[in-house]
Amino acid sequence: MNRLRSLRLRLVLIVVALLAVVAAVIGVVSVVVLQSYLVGQVDNSVRSAVQRATHGPGDGDGPGGGFVLGQGEGTVIALVQGGAVVSSGYLDADGRQQTLTDTAQAAILDLAADGRPHTVDLDGSLGEYRMIAVLSTSRTTALVTGLPLSGVQGTVGQLGTIFGLVALAGLALAAIAATLTVSAALRPLRRVAQTAATVAELPLDRGDVDIDVRVPEKDTDPRTEVGRVGAALNRLLSTVGTALAVRKASEDKVRHFVADASHELRTPLASIRGYSELTRRTQPDLPDEVRHNLGRIESEAIRMTKLVEDLLLLARLDSHRELEQEDVDLSLIVVESVGDAHAAGPDHEWELDLPDEPIVVTGDEARLRQVVVNLLANARVHTPAGTTVRTSLAAGVDGAVTVRVADDGPGIAPAVRETLFERFARADASRARATGSTGLGLAIVRGVVEAHGGTVGVESRPGETVFTVTLPPAHAGLAPAPDSTPDGMTTGAVPARA
Ligand SMILES: Nc1ncnc2c1ncn2[C@@H]1O[C@H](COP(=O)(O)OP(=O)(O)OP(=O)(O)O)[C@@H](O)[C@H]1O
Ligand SMILES: [Mg+2]
Numbered sequence: 280m281n282r283l284r285s286l287r288l289r290l291v292l293i294v295v296a297l298l299a300v301v302a303a304v305i306g307v308v309s310v311v312v313l314q315s316y317l318v319g320q321v322d323n324s325v326r327s328a329v330q331r332a333t334h335g336p337g338d339g340d341g342p343g344g345g346f347v348l349g350q351g352e353g354t355v356i357a358l359v360q361g362g363a364v365v366s367s368g369y370l371d372a373d374g375r376q377q378t379l380t381d382t383a384q385a386a387i388l389d390l391a392a393d394g395r396p397h398t399v400d401l402d403g404s405l406g407e408y409r410m411i412a413v414l415s416t417s418r419t420t421a422l423v424t425g426l427p428l429s430g431v432q433g434t435v436g437q438l439g440t441i442f443g444l445v446a447l448a449g450l451a452l453a454a455i456a457a458t459l460t461v462s463a464a465l466r467p468l469r470r471v472a473q474t475a476a477t478v479a480e481l482p483l484d485r486g487d488v489d490i491d492v493r494v495p496e497k498d499t500d501p502r503t504e505v506g507r508v509g510a511a512l513n514r515l516l517s518t519v520g521t522a523l524a525v526r527k528a529s530e531d532k533v534r535h536f537v538a539d540a541s542h543e544l545r546t547p548l549a550s551i552r553g554y555s556e557l558t559r560r561t562q563p564d565l566p567d568e569v570r571h572n573l574g575r576i577e578s579e580a581i582r583m584t585k586l587v588e589d590l591l592l593l594a595r596l597d598s599h600r601e602l603e604q605e606d607v608d609l610s611l612i613v614v615e616s617v618g619d620a621h622a623a624g625p626d627h628e629w630e631l632d633l634p635d636e637p638i639v640v641t642g643d644e645a646r647l648r649q650v651v652v653n654l655l656a657n658a659r660v661h662t663p664a665g666t667t668v669r670t671s672l673a674a675g676v677d678g679a680v681t682v683r684v685a686d687d688g689p690g691i692a693p694a695v696r697e698t699l700f701e702r703f704a705r706a707d708a709s710r711a712r713a714t715g716s717t718g719l720g721l722a723i724v725r726g727v728v729e730a731h732g733g734t735v736g737v738e739s740r741p742g743e744t745v746f747t748v749t750l751p752p753a754h755a756g757l758a759p760a761p762d763s764t765p766d767g768m769t770t771g772a773v774p775a776r777a
Contacts, residue, residue, distance in 0.1 A: 291454060299446075302446040321428060325411050332356055355424070355425040367387070387410070467506070474492055488527070535594075541588070559573045605641070607642050609680060610634075614631065617631050617655065620658075623659060624659035628666070632672070640731075642731045650727050655670065668686045669685045670682070689741055700735070703718040
């Protein structure tokens with residue numbers, strides 16, 4: 280059980296158990312000491328009674344019929360001769376002499392005649408006795424004298440009861456006091472644990488995290504154990520906070536570098552492409568080989584431009600830059616993109632499923648267009664000729680908009696299934712290089728969709744691959760940028776990649 284492991288319960292149990300042991304030891308010792316003291320007193324009285332019985336009226340060999348007279352209440356006197364009780368009796372509460380029962384007499388016969396007190400259990404209402412047996416001068420007769428232990432037992436019993444009750448009450452009080460004290464002592468620890476739990480819930484793995492949670496000042500007193508834990512946790516939080524800030528700064532640096540580099544590369548790439556095209560066009564009598572090489576330079580420059588644009592867009596998405604927030608006619612984007620895809624891939628079947636009313640969302644038109652274009656490009660590039668690609672657009676009851684791109688191609692290769700939406704995730708890297716695939720398309724899809732507060736999912740098996748993009752309804756508000764640090768990145772609209 281979990282409760283048994285709690286420190287509070289354990290401490291309380293330990294305190295109560297220790298107290299119980301101490302109380303038990305004190306109680307037992309007191310009872311034993313008191314009992315032996317009281318029994319000693321009874322023994323002295325018995326000895327006096329022996330004196331009175333042997334030196335009282337009558338001869339030395341045995342008192343006559345009224346031999347217990349003159350003794351105290353309860354006193355038992357017996358004469359033993361030849362292994363049998365010849366005369367016996369005791370005084371009852373009214374001072375009258377009573378005879379002993381047979382069992383009591385038998386118990387008396389077992390007594391050793393050594394003149395020392397022994398405890399004898401007499402039968403019936405008499406109970407336990409301290410008895411002394413002395414031999415007469417002729418050594419034929421033994422005189423047995425005894426006094427009851429009932430008084431001693433009553434006193435000892437009462438002491439034991441009182442002690443037990445007081446001990447129980449004390450234990451109950453101690454348990455309550457210990458619970459309160461321990462709870463109070465552990466309360467700071469609970470606050471420290473609360474702080475740690477709060478920090479554990481912070482999304483520390485992304486963005487600009489500022490850990491401003493700290494253990495309260497009053498729980499960081501280094502003179503107490505809990506205070507030291509609290510202070511150590513605060514130091515740890517500061518260190519982690521600094522480390523995260525450093526990490527963030529270096530990430531930002533890399534991001535800026537990628538963005539700047541991509542941006543800077545666009546112009547020379549455009550020049551390479553432009554000059555090769557110009558040369559090819561204006562020099563009609565170029566040898567075929569040169570013409571071919573110029574064509575290669577041109578297509579590679581186009582490919583590199585696309586890669587650079589993708590990297591720039593990803594870097595910008597990473598730094599959570601504000602998106603445009605305009606009304607975007609998604610129906611139009613889908614119609615145009617499918618038309619372009621048809622032109623680029625005439626060997627595929629292109630189907631379109633649109634609602635009658637145009638569907639409008641709030642967001643960045645160029646980037647949303649790129650989402651659709653990337654999904655259609657995948658359905659074209661990664662499937663064989665003859666594949667049917669069905670694009671559908673629908674608005675849900677809650678206004679959320681769904682774009683589905685489904686194809687009946689071979690499905691997504693298992694090798695990339697896990698990392699599909701990550702950067703540079705490609706099924707076959709060596710083949711991909713030949714086809715100009717870089718593996719950034721779906722990373723961009725996810726980045727853009729999530730920046731719009733939407734989700735993207737995929738289901739794929741041979742013969743059916745479906746990408747589903749869900750976007751929030753128009754004017755639902757874009758996902759709040761968790762990190763809106765002003766960045767020093769180069770600005771400029773990102774052109775759509777159509
Ligand atoms: N419709 C699909 N059918 C089969 N495989 C797909 C499909 N869409 C994506 N894939 C697989 O997922 C991988 C990643 O796709 P992604 O769009 O991210 O990169 P890419 O298409 O290879 O390159 P890029 O889009 O940057 O030119 C692809 O390489 C391909 O193996
Ligand atoms: Mg792609």
